[in-house]
Amino acid sequence: MSELTLDDVMAAIQSLRADMRGEIDALGDRIAALEARQDETERERDAEVDPETLVMLAAAVTSYLGKRVRIRSARRVRTGADGAPAWARHGRAAIQASHRLTRGL
16 A cells, blocks of 8 residues: 655645636636626616507507507516516415414314
């Protein structure tokens, strides 16, 4: 059995560092991509509704109601961490709160 020398340990450390460098670089690239996607998502969320979408909304409401409508304002609905809009979460909470729970039957 041979004894380990300081040179052997240092060589092993250098080898591990070289192996980890590629993984660290890959993680850095993934972080940069996620940050870019988050920035893009925030810009889209804060953007105004484009005129084409407003026209399509007006056409859909007009065909549903059977009379001409004018959309005065529209905005994007923000979503929470679960991906659901605030109005959907509020609606679910209201429905769940309306149920009468009986305890101790």
